[in-house]
Amino acid sequence: MEFKFFYHFGNYLLMLKGMFSRPENVKMYWKQFMQQCVDIGVGSFGIVFIISLFMGGVTTLQTAYQLVSPIIPKSTIAQVVRDTIILEFAPTLTSIVLAGVVGSKIASELGNMRVSEQIDALEIMGINTKGYLIMPKILAGLLMVPVLVCISGFLGVWGGKEAGVMSGIISADQFIMGLRQEFRAYNVFFALAKSFSFGWIITSVSAYYGYNVRGGALEIGQASTTAVVVSCVLILFMDYALTAILL
Amino acid sequence: MIELQDIRKSFGDKEILKGVSAVMESGKVNLIIGSSGSGKTVMMKCMVGLIEVDAGIIKYDGQNFTGMDNHQRKEIRQKIGMLFQGSALFDSMTVEQNVMFPLDMFGTGSYREKKKRVDECLERVNLRDAAKKFPAEISGGMKKRVGIARAIVLNPKYLFCDEPNSGLDPQTSLLIDQLIKELTQEYNITTVINTHDMNTVMESGDNIVYMYKGQKQWEGTNKDIVFSKDQLLNDFIFASEFLREAKEMRQTDFFRSGKWRESLGNGGEEKKGAEKK
Numbered sequence: 001m002e003f004k005f006f007y008h009f010g011n012y013l014l015m016l017k018g019m020f021s022r023p024e025n026v027k028m029y030w031k032q033f034m035q036q037c038v039d040i041g042v043g044s045f046g047i048v049f050i051i052s053l054f055m056g057g058v059t060t061l062q063t064a065y066q067l068v069s070p071i072i073p074k075s076t077i078a079q080v081v082r083d084t085i086i087l088e089f090a091p092t093l094t095s096i097v098l099a100g101v102v103g104s105k106i107a108s109e110l111g112n113m114r115v116s117e118q119i120d121a122l123e124i125m126g127i128n129t130k131g132y133l134i135m136p137k138i139l140a141g142l143l144m145v146p147v148l149v150c151i152s153g154f155l156g157v158w159g160g161k162e163a164g165v166m167s168g169i170i171s172a173d174q175f176i177m178g179l180r181q182e183f184r185a186y187n188v189f190f191a192l193a194k195s196f197s198f199g200w201i202i203t204s205v206s207a208y209y210g211y212n213v214r215g216g217a218l219e220i221g222q223a224s225t226t227a228v229v230v231s232c233v234l235i236l237f238m239d240y241a242l243t244a245i246l247l
Numbered sequence: 248m249i250e251l252q253d254i255r256k257s258f259g260d261k262e263i264l265k266g267v268s269a270v271m272e273s274g275k276v277n278l279i280i281g282s283s284g285s286g287k288t289v290m291m292k293c294m295v296g297l298i299e300v301d302a303g304i305i306k307y308d309g310q311n312f313t314g315m316d317n318h319q320r321k322e323i324r325q326k327i328g329m330l331f332q333g334s335a336l337f338d339s340m341t342v343e344q345n346v347m348f349p350l351d352m353f354g355t356g357s358y359r360e361k362k363k364r365v366d367e368c369l370e371r372v373n374l375r376d377a378a379k380k381f382p383a384e385i386s387g388g389m390k391k392r393v394g395i396a397r398a399i400v401l402n403p404k405y406l407f408c409d410e411p412n413s414g415l416d417p418q419t420s421l422l423i424d425q426l427i428k429e430l431t432q433e434y435n436i437t438t439v440i441n442t443h444d445m446n447t448v449m450e451s452g453d454n455i456v457y458m459y460k461g462q463k464q465w466e467g468t469n470k471d472i473v474f475s476k477d478q479l480l481n482d483f484i485f486a487s488e489f490l491r492e493a494k495e496m497r498q499t500d501f502f503r504s505g506k507w508r509e510s511l512g513n514g515g516e517e518k519k520g521a522e523k524k
Binding site for chain 2: 021024028096113116117118120121123124125126127128
């Protein structure tokens with residue numbers, strides 16, 4: 001397969017540059033932004049809720065399974081669960097899931113608009129389609145992905161506590177005591193920094209592939225898949241890079 | 248009025264438009280006809296700026312559109328209405344919201360004024376009852392009419408229609424043709440239609456440009472086309488058996504008396520009638 005990294009990267013940068021122009025009608029752009037916030041935030045809440053609860057529960061059970069030494073206090077389990085969820089699972093796992101849910105939706109929505117000439121119709125009306133269709137999605141991603149990651153963090157920890165208590169591994173008091181031990185606010189900053197970056201990747205990469213679809217239904221499907229795959233790979237790269245830089 | 252001067256466009260090595268010059272007159276229905284691959288769609292997309300020309304000039308009422316930057320083009324584009332082949336309606340919006348969209352984006356005035364204008368346009372295309380329906384819930388002909396309503400809602404000076412009759416039955420096609428013609432005359436719009444439909448050619452062609460292999464092969468009116476001696480044009484227009492028969496009769500009373508209109512409008516029944524004559 002021909003590797004067109006520079007072609008796509010150049011086109012991606014041109015797309016980003018093309019987004020910045022004076023809005024034709026600020027009210028309509030705002031409406032579009034709010035709609036995207038609802039689509040990305042509320043639309044993905046269900047799946048984030050489920051994966052976060054189970055992610056926390058499984059982390060607690062697996063941590064307890066590995067910490068078998070009687071000299072390690074039980075509250076350490078909560079500490080490990082908390083840091084694992086805040087540092088890695090909430091931002092990265094949630095974002096990978098969001099790349100699938102939100103990314104494919106953005107790519108297929110824009111792809112369908114392109115194929116059915118809706119984007120051309122907007123262009124002919126004199127609307128900057130990159131500004132009107134893509135920028136609100138990216139801004140909504142930058143706002144809603146960190147919000148979802150925060151919610152995921154809370155739900156993950158809560159799920160971990162419930163799983164620990166229900167399975168009799170740790171009491172609720174021990175778990176809460178462990179959560180308070182050696183808490184570093186910097187970890188939350190780190191998680192937010194990652195979620196902002198991932199929010200940008202998910203929305204902009206998916207928008208790029210969707211906006212540039214040529215062909216028909218088959219190509220929309222391909223663009224959607226490519227958007228998700230590329231977003232996931234970039235999220236993992238960025239995860240490693242930010243961890244190496246910030247921690 | 249839209250003027251095209253020596254328009255050229257290539258994709259890779261393939262030259263699609265080979266120096267086309269034409270004038271699209273205001274208050275008239277200007278048709279671009281030609282076989283598939285002759286460059287009609289590319290020409291129309293160049294005219295509205297969806298495709299950049301390689302060379303040549305496009306002027307909108309004397310203003311050089313090709314020499315304008317995006318900001319300047321926006322002003323011209325706000326005077327353009329376009330009906331797409333697939334209607335290009337926004338799926339997530341109702342018929343009413345689709346027609347309201349250009350007004351929301353560019354129009355001034357209160358919601359009530361905008362609503363009144365939308366109702367007028369829907370009334371004009373006879374779709375008042377479908378206002379609350381979504382595009383997926385209406386027929387192809389209705390979608391085309393919604394597309395027309397959306398295209399005219401901002402009172403455009405230029406109306407472009409890409410294959411307005413594709414996928415429609417002959418009766419609905421005629422209704423769409425009549426609607427476009429009436430609107431063109433009513434608002435003195437410069438209308439450009441890209442079509443294969445011979446009914447449209449015969450009914451609406453105030454000015455017809457026939458494209459052949461990226462070049463303008465012939466130009467004239469719907470009256471001229473019947474008596475044209477251009478072999479390529481005749482082969483294209485009179486492609487069907489029925490029309491070839493009609494061509495043989497073109498010097499006869501059949502065309503001079505205007506009976507061809509009836510025969511095209513009513514299909515088989517009239518063909519039999521023409522054969523009897």
